[in-house]
Amino acid sequence: MRHPLDIVAMFAALWLLASMVLDALTPKELTAIMIGVAIGPAIVVTAVFYYLRCPRTDFAVMFAALWLISDIAIALISPKQLPHFLIALGFVPALLIGIVLHWRRFQRREQRLPAPSPKRG
Numbered sequence: 001m002r003h004p005l006d007i008v009a010m011f012a013a014l015w016l017l018a019s020m021v022l023d024a025l026t027p028k029e030l031t032a033i034m035i036g037v038a039i040g041p042a043i044v045v046t047a048v049f050y051y052l053r054c055p056r057t058d059f060a061v062m063f064a065a066l067w068l069i070s071d072i073a074i075a076l077i078s079p080k081q082l083p084h085f086l087i088a089l090g091f092v093p094a095l096l097i098g099i100v101l102h103w104r105r106f107q108r109r110e111q112r113l114p115a116p117s118p119k120r121g
Contacts, residue, residue, distance in 0.1 A: 002053075015040065027079075030079065030080070030082075034077055038074045039070040039073070046062070061097055061101075064093040064097045067093045068091065
C-alpha cells in the first residue's frame, strides 16, 4: 500500500537529487535553488499522479511532458545559455516513450490484421 508520507519522502528526495545533479551540469549562474523552483511543480504533479495510481502508460507520457516543460523552464530562467546537451536531455524521455508506444502499437497491429484470403470475389 502506498502511504502518503512515503510518497512525499520519495519525491522530495528525487526533487533534491535532480536539483543537485542539474546544478552540477548547468552554468554557475544557475543555482540549485533556481532549478528546484523550476522543477518543483512538475515533481508535485508527478507525485499526485503516482498517489492516484495512474496507469503506467499515462504516467510515463505525463512524466515525459513534465520533464520537457521543466527543461524549458530552466532554460527560461537561466541567465546564461545552457549547453546544447542539456536542451537535448529534455527531449530524451519523450523520445524514448514515443518509440516504445509506437513499437507496441506496431506489434499489436500485426496481431490484429487478418491473413489475406486467397479467394476474392
